[in-house]
Amino acid sequence: MNVFAAIGRVTLGFFRETGRVSLFAGDSVSAVARPPVYWWLIAQQLMRIGYFSLPVVGLTAFFTGGVLALQIYIGGNRYGAESIVPQIVALGITRELGPVIAGLMVAGRVAAAIAAEIGTMRVTEQIDALTTLSTNPIKYLVVPRLVAAVISMPILVAIADSIGIFGGYVVGTASLGFNGSIYLKNTVDFVTRQDVTSGLIKAAVFGFIIALMGCFNGFNSKGGAQGVGAATTNAVVSASILILAANYILTSLLFSR
Amino acid sequence: MSGVAAVPKIELRGVKKRFGDKIVLDGVDLAIQPGHSQVVIGGSGTGKSVMIKCVLGILRPEEGQIFVDGQEVTHLKGSARDTVLKKFGMLFQGAALFDSLPVWENVAFGLIQGRGVSRARARDIAIEKLAKVGLGSDVAMLSPAELSGGMQKRVGLARAIAADPEIIFFDEPTTGLDPIMADVINDLIVSTVKDLGVTTLSITHDMVSARKISDHIAMLYKGRIVWAGPTAEIDSSESALVDQFIHGRAQGPIKMEVRA
Ligand SMILES: Nc1ncnc2c1ncn2[C@@H]1O[C@H](COP(=O)(O)OP(=O)(O)O)[C@@H](O)[C@H]1O
Numbered sequence: 001m002n003v004f005a006a007i008g009r010v011t012l013g014f015f016r017e018t019g020r021v022s023l024f025a026g027d028s029v030s031a032v033a034r035p036p037v038y039w040w041l042i043a044q045q046l047m048r049i050g051y052f053s054l055p056v057v058g059l060t061a062f063f064t065g066g067v068l069a070l071q072i073y074i075g076g077n078r079y080g081a082e083s084i085v086p087q088i089v090a091l092g093i094t095r096e097l098g099p100v101i102a103g104l105m106v107a108g109r110v111a112a113a114i115a116a117e118i119g120t121m122r123v124t125e126q127i128d129a130l131t132t133l134s135t136n137p138i139k140y141l142v143v144p145r146l147v148a149a150v151i152s153m154p155i156l157v158a159i160a161d162s163i164g165i166f167g168g169y170v171v172g173t174a175s176l177g178f179n180g181s182i183y184l185k186n187t188v189d190f191v192t193r194q195d196v197t198s199g200l201i202k203a204a205v206f207g208f209i210i211a212l213m214g215c216f217n218g219f220n221s222k223g224g225a226q227g228v229g230a231a232t233t234n235a236v237v238s239a240s241i242l243i244l245a246a247n248y249i250l251t252s253l254l255f256s257r
Numbered sequence: 258m259s260g261v262a263a264v265p266k267i268e269l270r271g272v273k274k275r276f277g278d279k280i281v282l283d284g285v286d287l288a289i290q291p292g293h294s295q296v297v298i299g300g301s302g303t304g305k306s307v308m309i310k311c312v313l314g315i316l317r318p319e320e321g322q323i324f325v326d327g328q329e330v331t332h333l334k335g336s337a338r339d340t341v342l343k344k345f346g347m348l349f350q351g352a353a354l355f356d357s358l359p360v361w362e363n364v365a366f367g368l369i370q371g372r373g374v375s376r377a378r379a380r381d382i383a384i385e386k387l388a389k390v391g392l393g394s395d396v397a398m399l400s401p402a403e404l405s406g407g408m409q410k411r412v413g414l415a416r417a418i419a420a421d422p423e424i425i426f427f428d429e430p431t432t433g434l435d436p437i438m439a440d441v442i443n444d445l446i447v448s449t450v451k452d453l454g455v456t457t458l459s460i461t462h463d464m465v466s467a468r469k470i471s472d473h474i475a476m477l478y479k480g481r482i483v484w485a486g487p488t489a490e491i492d493s494s495e496s497a498l499v500d501q502f503i504h505g506r507a508q509g510p511i512k513m514e515v516r517a
Pocket residue numbers: 276281299300301302303304305306307308517
């Protein structure tokens with residue numbers, strides 16, 4: 001067993017995959033502007049990716065806002081700084097937790113569904129059939145999902161921000177003894193436009209990552225049901241890791257002075 | 258036919274295709290004359306599907322040339338490839354129907370997406386083509402998942418002929434069907450081909466089907482065409498490989514490779 005050979009192989013494999021993903025992303029993005037545009041398919045994907053993710057994203061945002069309020073209260077209590085709860089909840093939700101939690105939830109739901117659907121189309125030769133019917137599979141399958149995800153995610157995150165802050169408000173007023181109108185006033189006075197827009201920019205990038213990883217893994221699945229299963233898992237795992245990595249990079253870019 | 262040196266409808270010259278270390282096609286030479294019904298036989302996993310995907314441009318061969326109507330198409334891309342693809346219709350092994358679309362839209366897909374025919378008109382054509390393969394207009398609104406295997410093949414056939422192609426490829430048209438349904442599909446292929454006057458390339462390992470739907474047969478073995486000739490001559494091929502295959506014997510020069 002040669003350790004160096006193994007490390008070398010893994011490293012090469014990593015760069016090869018990165019290269020393939022980049023090529024796929026380039027092909028897909030350059031296909032967005034070229035006609036034909038499948039408006040109906042974009043609308044359909046907006047429903048599936050955006051609208052049907054609302055319950056999941058809303059629920060997780062609510063509980064995240066609530067637990068954030070609790071923890072900040074407990075932590076702030078040690079310094080006599082409990083009153084800071086509304087401000088920190090708003091900041092944490094809009095800048096980080098709104099986009100990240102929504103991104104991870106949508107990655108689990110949507111990247112998996114896209115990879116499974118496109119993967120099944122790959123192994124049953126439906127993608128080859130598209131080609132023989134003079135239809136570019138990238139334009140027909142990938143572009144609508146990418147566009148819909150990039151549009152949907154900022155909207156979902158805007159909603160998640162509101163629900164998350166509301167979750168903090170409910171916990172704050174119901175069990176931490178905050179006055180409702182003061183809680184809201186502190187939130188509104190404190191949050192800046194940049195806090196919100198930075199989160200929405202992140203959301204758009206996460207949407208791109210989710211659709212890209214779903215499509216890429218689906219397109220490259222092979223074998224039968226097992227291959228599609230592996231593609232689905234890979235799509236969710238890779239999308240989640242990339243979201244967290246991109247989140248770090250975006251935070252350092254957006255808030256660098 | 259004119260007789261002297263007709264340009265083959267399709268010609269493969271020295272086509273090689275590998276996946277990683279695995280050589281699947283190792284210099285395939287095959288010419289199909291206009292109007293002929295060519296069948297390529299060969300065991301499972303010998304690269305028959307890979308061969309037709311190379312002709313269609315779904316897979317790119319590493320070496321060799323492919324001609325359609327005398328034009329080299331090996332490296333065509335984009336709209337030039339689309340123009341060539343408009344000559345083809347293809348019936349996939351598992352029918353490859355789009356399960357998100359109703360039957361009629363499957364049949365009309367190439368007309369609507371590829372040729373800009375209006376939906377209403379494409380729908381009429383689809384229903385007409387479905388009738389040609391023996392399906393009533395009642396199946397037009399069904400989803401492909403509601404159909405049996407034999408019916409899916411028929412819909413696949415209707416989709417393949419929807420845009421009046423000059424060449425039709427059939428990938429294992431009878432595999433997975435019961436013998437009676439297989440014969441129905443064979444008859445349907447023979448009658449549509451006669452009707453449309455098209456050139457066909459079919460791949461199969463079903464000898465009954467091969468004899469019925471072809472006028473020429475070639476055998477693919479270890480990445481090459483090892484025998485080619487008129488169907489009537491296959492029983493006197495004097496090739497041990499062909500004899501073993503058409504009689505389905507375990508003993509002979511072909512050793513089953515258990516690892517695909
Ligand atoms: N896209 C691909 N990637 C890797 N290997 C492939 C691919 N397509 C086909 N193969 C391999 O090529 C060989 C020939 O496959 P195929 O042409 O489907 O055989 P058949 O003659 O049964 O149609 C098989 O061993 C298959 O595993």
